[in-house]
Amino acid sequence: MTTVRVVVGGAVCERGRLLAARRSAPPALAGRWELPGGKVEDDETPERALERELREELGVEAAALDRIPGEWVLRPGYVLQVWTARLVSGVPQPLEDHDELRWLRPGEESQVDWLDQDRPAVAEVMRRLAAKNGVPPAAGASPVRP
Numbered sequence: 001m002t003t004v005r006v007v008v009g010g011a012v013c014e015r016g017r018l019l020a021a022r023r024s025a026p027p028a029l030a031g032r033w034e035l036p037g038g039k040v041e042d043d044e045t046p047e048r049a050l051e052r053e054l055r056e057e058l059g060v061e062a063a064a065l066d067r068i069p070g071e072w073v074l075r076p077g078y079v080l081q082v083w084t085a086r087l088v089s090g091v092p093q094p095l096e097d098h099d100e101l102r103w104l105r106p107g108e109e110s111q112v113d114w115l116d117q118d119r120p121a122v123a124e125v126m127r128r129l130a131a132k133n134g135v136p137p138a139a140g141a142s143p144v145r146p
C-alpha cells in the first residue's frame with residue numbers, strides 16, 4: 001500500500017485579508033508564494049500540524065478553522081490540503097522557510113506568483129472573503145421604523 005503524505009497549508013485570514021508567504025528554499029521554489037504550513041507528522045491531525053507549523057514558521061499562535069474542499073498533488077506521494085486559520089496571538093514574522101510576508105485583499109491575489117498547486121485554494125478563500133465583506137449589515141442592525 002502506498003501512503004500519501006499530506007502537506008497542510010494555512011489560509012490565515014485577518015480583517016478581510018489573506019496572508020501570503022514567499023518561500024526562501026529550496027532553490028526550485030524560492031521566490032514563489034504559498035500558504036504557510038508543512039508536512040503532517042504521523043501522530044498529528046492536519047489541524048494540529050498546521051498550528052505547529054504556523055508557530056515554527058511565523059512565530060504565532062493560530063487556530064485552524066475549516067478545510068477548503070479539494071486536494072492538490074504537489075509531487076508523487078504528496079498532496080496539499082488547505083485549512084483556513086485565524087490568528088490567536090502574535091504578529092507573523094518570516095522566521096523559517098520564508099523571506100517575506102504580505103497581506104492580500106480580494107482582487108490583490110495576482111500581485112504575487114503563487115505556487116501552482118495553491119492557486120485554486122487561494123481563489124476560493126478570496127471568494128469567501130469578498131462575499132463576507134460584501135454582506136450588508138445583518139437584518140435588525142438598523143431597525144425599520146413604522
Ligand SMILES: Nc1nc2c([nH]c(=O)n2[C@H]2C[C@H](O)[C@@H](COP(=O)(O)OP(=O)(O)OP(=O)(O)O)O2)c(=O)[nH]1
Pocket residue numbers: 007008009029034035036037038039040074080097115117118
Ligand atoms: N507549506 C507548503 N508547502 C507547499 C505548498 N505548496 C507546495 O507546493 N508546497 C510544497 C513545498 C515543499 O516541497 C512541501 C512542504 O514542505 P515544507 O518545507 O513546507 O514542510 P516541512 O516544514 O514539514 O518540511 P521539512 O522541513 O519537514 O522537510 O510542499 C504550500 O502552500 N505550503
